[in-house]
Amino acid sequence: MTSQIEMSHTSGHPRIELRGITKIYPAVVANKDVSLTAMPGEIHAVLGENGAGKSTLMKMIYGVVKPDAGEMLWEGKLVTVANPAYARELGIGMVFQHFSLFETLTVVDNVALALPGKPELGELAQRIETVSQKYGLPVDPRRLVHSLSVGERQRVEIIRCLLVNPKLLIMDEPTSVLTPQAVRKLFETLRQLASEGCTILYISHKLDEIQELCTNATVLRGGQVTGHCDPRRETPASMARMMIGKDLPHPQHGAPKTGEPRLVLAGLNRESSDPFGTDLKDLQLTVHSGEIVGIAGVSGNGQQEMLAAISGEEPLAEKHPVLICGVEAGRMNAARRRELGMCFVPEERLGRGAVPRMSLADNALLTAHRRGFVKSGMIRFAEVKAFADTCIKDYNVKCAGSQSEAKSLSGGNLQKFIVGREIMQKPKVLVVAQPTWGVDVGAAAFIRQKIIDLRNEGVAILVLSEELDELFEISDRLVVIAKGRLSPAKPIKETNVEEIGVWMSGMWPDGGDPAHFSPASEGVKNAH
Amino acid sequence: MRIKLETRAEPSQLMGYLSPLLAAALTIVAGFILFSLLGKNPLQAFYTFFVHPIRDLNGVAELLLKASPLMLIAVGLACGYRANVWNIGAEGQLVLGAIFAGGVALHFYGSESKLVLPAMVIAGAIGGMLWAAIPALLRTRFNTNEILVSLMLVYVANLLLSWLVNGPWRDPEGFNFPQTKQFTESALYPALIAGTRLNVGFLISLAAVAAGYVFLNRSFKGFQMRVGGLADAAAKYAGFNANAMIWLGLLLGGGAAGIAGMGEVAGPIGQLLPSVSPGYGFAAIIVAFVGRLHPVGILLASLLMSLLYLGGEAAQMGLNLPSAMTGLFQGMLLFFLLGSDVFINYRIKLIRPLAAKPQMKEVTA
Numbered sequence: 001m002t003s004q005i006e007m008s009h010t011s012g013h014p015r016i017e018l019r020g021i022t023k024i025y026p027a028v029v030a031n032k033d034v035s036l037t038a039m040p041g042e043i044h045a046v047l048g049e050n051g052a053g054k055s056t057l058m059k060m061i062y063g064v065v066k067p068d069a070g071e072m073l074w075e076g077k078l079v080t081v082a083n084p085a086y087a088r089e090l091g092i093g094m095v096f097q098h099f100s101l102f103e104t105l106t107v108v109d110n111v112a113l114a115l116p117g118k119p120e121l122g123e124l125a126q127r128i129e130t131v132s133q134k135y136g137l138p139v140d141p142r143r144l145v146h147s148l149s150v151g152e153r154q155r156v157e158i159i160r161c162l163l164v165n166p167k168l169l170i171m172d173e174p175t176s177v178l179t180p181q182a183v184r185k186l187f188e189t190l191r192q193l194a195s196e197g198c199t200i201l202y203i204s205h206k207l208d209e210i211q212e213l214c215t216n217a218t219v220l221r222g223g224q225v226t227g228h229c230d231p232r233r234e235t236p237a238s239m240a241r242m243m244i245g246k247d248l249p250h251p252q253h254g255a256p257k258t259g260e261p262r263l264v265l266a267g268l269n270r271e272s273s274d275p276f277g278t279d280l281k282d283l284q285l286t287v288h289s290g291e292i293v294g295i296a297g298v299s300g301n302g303q304q305e306m307l308a309a310i311s312g313e314e315p316l317a318e319k320h321p322v323l324i325c326g327v328e329a330g331r332m333n334a335a336r337r338r339e340l341g342m343c344f345v346p347e348e349r350l351g352r353g354a355v356p357r358m359s360l361a362d363n364a365l366l367t368a369h370r371r372g373f374v375k376s377g378m379i380r381f382a383e384v385k386a387f388a389d390t391c392i393k394d395y396n397v398k399c400a401g402s403q404s405e406a407k408s409l410s411g412g413n414l415q416k417f418i419v420g421r422e423i424m425q426k427p428k429v430l431v432v433a434q435p436t437w438g439v440d441v442g443a444a445a446f447i448r449q450k451i452i453d454l455r456n457e458g459v460a461i462l463v464l465s466e467e468l469d470e471l472f473e474i475s476d477r478l479v480v481i482a483k484g485r486l487s488p489a490k491p492i493k494e495t496n497v498e499e500i501g502v503w504m505s506g507m508w509p510d511g512g513d514p515a516h517f518s519p520a521s522e523g524v525k526n527a528h
Numbered sequence: 529m530r531i532k533l534e535t536r537a538e539p540s541q542l543m544g545y546l547s548p549l550l551a552a553a554l555t556i557v558a559g560f561i562l563f564s565l566l567g568k569n570p571l572q573a574f575y576t577f578f579v580h581p582i583r584d585l586n587g588v589a590e591l592l593l594k595a596s597p598l599m600l601i602a603v604g605l606a607c608g609y610r611a612n613v614w615n616i617g618a619e620g621q622l623v624l625g626a627i628f629a630g631g632v633a634l635h636f637y638g639s640e641s642k643l644v645l646p647a648m649v650i651a652g653a654i655g656g657m658l659w660a661a662i663p664a665l666l667r668t669r670f671n672t673n674e675i676l677v678s679l680m681l682v683y684v685a686n687l688l689l690s691w692l693v694n695g696p697w698r699d700p701e702g703f704n705f706p707q708t709k710q711f712t713e714s715a716l717y718p719a720l721i722a723g724t725r726l727n728v729g730f731l732i733s734l735a736a737v738a739a740g741y742v743f744l745n746r747s748f749k750g751f752q753m754r755v756g757g758l759a760d761a762a763a764k765y766a767g768f769n770a771n772a773m774i775w776l777g778l779l780l781g782g783g784a785a786g787i788a789g790m791g792e793v794a795g796p797i798g799q800l801l802p803s804v805s806p807g808y809g810f811a812a813i814i815v816a817f818v819g820r821l822h823p824v825g826i827l828l829a830s831l832l833m834s835l836l837y838l839g840g841e842a843a844q845m846g847l848n849l850p851s852a853m854t855g856l857f858q859g860m861l862l863f864f865l866l867g868s869d870v871f872i873n874y875r876i877k878l879i880r881p882l883a884a885k886p887q888m889k890e891v892t893a
Binding site for chain 1: 755761768
């Protein structure tokens with residue numbers, strides 16, 4: 001235990017203590033006999049892969065989910081948190097991974113909705129400004145939420161928690177939506193809060209962040225505690241071992257041998273059909289055979305819209321802005337673009353990349369049917385099954401067999417299946433969105449290696465990811481998307497995380513209309 | 529003790545099959561209570577309703593005769609329903625099929641050509657498809673709701689038929705009754721079993737059930753429709769044409785209903801009347817769902833539904849009960865089915881109160 005604990009606060013009781021917390025869902029044990037202790041002023045990391053039970057545990061503290069067994073002590077007293085309102089009464093605040101803000105309302109409206117009673121809005125706006133100044137969380141209370149950047153929205157969520165002077169703040173993977181500069185800014189705020197005695201439970205699977213920020217860590221694997229540690233005294237590798245139970249493999253990456261352009265965006269413009277979506281403006285991009293082009297960016301900057309325009313899920317009105325293997329494909333639907341040799345791994349697996357209620361064999365048929373699986377309009381089931389079986393075997397998909405329903409697989413295993421299905425179609429162009437999102441660290445390395453192997457075979461690959469580390473690991477060139485615009489491409493060896501981070505705010509050389517950059521660039525200005 | 533519905537981790541396949549049986553059992557229990565309240569001996573009423581109608585060969589033939597339009601329409605509808613294309617207007621498409629087939633029969637009145645009957649089948653299918661094409665066009669063009677459009681067109685179809693048999697197509701020698709001439713031999717389905725009304729139309733329905741099975745479970749188009757019904761975004765992702773699926777779903781249902789309508793006028797009715805169907809188009813919706821949108825299930829469900837029709841008639845004659853009995857039993861069957869279907873995705877969990885003291889309430893009788 002660290003020394004700051006003893007010196008702070010009243011009776012020396014831990015701020016929160018969990019004993020033997022267990023939560024069992026019909027299909028899965030989310031938490032088993034989990035114990036955790038955090039003192040006042042402590043920034044305590046809850047570390048674990050996706051599906052390790054971190055979020056469930058936090059939801060139990062916040063009263064969203066009820067534990068099946070175990071007890072919770074709050075400042076030394078046994079409590080039962082029946083609902084979030086009671087949690088807030090105790091002084092617990094939580095910032096969720098996915099924000100719960102009403103886009104059509106202003107910041108102050110949104111904050112007022114979370115407070116008890118009917119606060120006076122003018123006075124509340126002043127309180128918001130006071131808090132935002134005190135903790136360096138600049139946000140204009142009168143702005144409408146849909147006009148805010150993701151980082152600003154997160155600030156609104158944090159301010160909403162801070163207004164009630166929390167004693168415990170739970171942050172659920174807060175940095176996944178932030179630029180590197182905004183992450184640093186957030187850490188300053190959290191450190192300031194902790195120095196005032198607030199306990200922070202910080203959930204993440206990003207080891208470097210935890211090392212930088214946290215003084216204590218509880219590691220979860222498969223719903224159980226596998227260790228406690230002081231992250232400052234560990235290495236990322238040693239923590240990864242606790243987290244995944246084995247050493248972390250590293251993908252091999254040679255120099256690219258690029259060939260002809262395979263995927264070209266030639267001035268792609270599109271207005272988003274979603275009123276809160278992002279319009280695409282004059283996108284220019286070329287992906288050559290034998291290279292991986294990574295697209296970095298904070299989510300919500302036009303990635304969805306760009307992917308839909310490239311995949312053909314939302315065909316364009318004109319032919320020329322999208323070229324696939326030299327063919328103008330702008331007006332083609334997804335099926336016709338696939339016939340040109342493009343394959344696509346979408347961000348959502350269930351419901352888009354795979355039909356949840358269909359078997360893996362049927363899901364193989366979904367996009368791989370061009371490989372001779374249909375004869376005279378009839379399905380050749382034996383071939384489909386053989387394909388699915390091969391994919392399951394080659395990509396280590398853990399499942400009961402090719403007849404298992406897609407929804408019965410864990411996210412990571414389904415992702416391996418979808419990536420495998422697309423790669424096994426021997427594409428000429430592969431577009432991958434969030435290749436390892438929610439995938440455990442070992443499987444992520446495997447998927448990255450498969451993508452690199454495919455590039456070595458001469459396939460043109462476009463990868464969109466919110467994980468900068470991943471992009472730096474596998475890409476040959478990097479492009480940044482911000483506010484619906486694409487930056488110039490830069491070879492990976494000629495750039496670094498700092499530069500890409502600045503670009504992610506929309507500020508690259510000759511970035512065009514500066515009016516578009518004011519909201520996103522705030523985080524950067526404040527960082528200096 | 530508290531009863532709670534808990535989401536199942538996975539939909540229960542067993543319950544999927546069990547649910548129609550449970551619904552049938554509950555319908556029988558409710559029928560038992562109903563007959564008792566009406567002052568009938570329930571056992572005798574059940575005999576009259578469910579056994580008496582099929583006590584002999586003629587009864588069985590009637591059962592199959594009434595089941596054949598039901599299974600035909602239900603299979604056609606199931607193709608659309610699997611793709612979330614909700615054609616509720618099969619009754620209207622049936623009427624249009626009857627009108628088109630009747631038009632052919634009247635045009636070739638007196639002809640002895642063997643081609644008249646096939647021409648009527650084709651005309652019936654075209655009529656049903658044309659009627660189903662209206663909601664398909666409006667849905668794909670203007671994103672209208674096909675449930676409303678197809679349902680409203682039922683009433684238009686009935687009025688159209690009524691106008692024809694009251695006006696231009698009325699039998700001049702029919703004493704002003706609103707009906708057409710009786711079709712001649714060449715425009716009628718030949719009987720399958722001598723002395724009964726069961727005709728070749730039953731074989732067409734069986735063939736449709738088999739074709740429906742192949743289409744839904746073996747063909748790539750059928751697969752595309754299932755994908756469209758289960759996950760819209762996945763269909764878009766794979767590049768399946770959503771509009772083509774809407775058209776196909778509605779045209780298959782409409783075509784099947786049209787042929788069923790043709791089968792009525794070329795079979796038991798033998799002419800056009802102001803009413804050519806006792807609600808087969810609507811009953812087939814229940815058949816499709818009781819049969820779990822699966823052709824084999826539909827085959828069985830159509831027999832059950834047909835028995836309800838026969839039982840309703842028998843109840844009128846033997847028990848002095850109103851003809852609404854048929855509709856009542858159909859309604860109960862669907863009601864209990866929808867209720868039982870809840871348990872496909874949920875299960876009942878009994879929760880004992882956590883507190884030591886039992887929560888007692890005083891009940892005044």
